[in-house]
Amino acid sequence: KNQVEQSPQSLIILEGKNCTLQCNYTVSPFSNLRWYKQDTGRGPVSLTIMTFSENTKSNGRYTATLDADTKQSSLHITASQLSDSASYICVVSPFGNEKLTFGTGTRLTIIP
């Protein structure tokens, strides 16, 4: 069964600190892995999209890594800001006619 697990479920850090969110998946074979940021009450916004052949991709202060051998991905946030407070969702898209598989997300809270 295709699964995507994220950890931690929630995280609280001080403004200006760095943090790393984890995503482990069992989807195979997969086409791409995406990280989304979702603010409360709003739709998700894409941060990165990585294919199975990519190891790292950055979007400003967000850097995603992918290890297709161990089926793990991480999202690293540098110099956190209050606006980074949100849920971060990992999504794996398999090849062919298979449904997308979502992680349950990590709720990140940045405190001043």
Place this chain on the structure above:
Amino acid sequence: KAGVTQTPRYLIKTRGQQVTLSCSPISGHRSVSWYQQTPGQGLQFLFEYFSETQRNKGNFPGRFSGRQFSNSRSEMNVSTLELGDSALYLCASSLALLDSHTEAFFGQGTRLTVV
């Protein structure tokens, strides 16, 4: 460039009724996908439409259906509503199918409450 528009934003329905939600994708986008988001289950994929054809479907009962029109606008219908259908329903549009590497843009969602 206008984003993805979902209407209505909020909806309250009674058990047993049916509901239709609408999604207008970004101009030029041909793929529209629908998702249900609840606190307990998180985001779950409902279905994806491309060029008026359903291309992919999640694990939801037949009460959940959808369609896509020639202008790529899409509607989702839920019949015989149950309390458990209360959720945020999101749609996303993209240039190509989701198993490509195309970026998907989400709307703000429709908050459905079934009482």
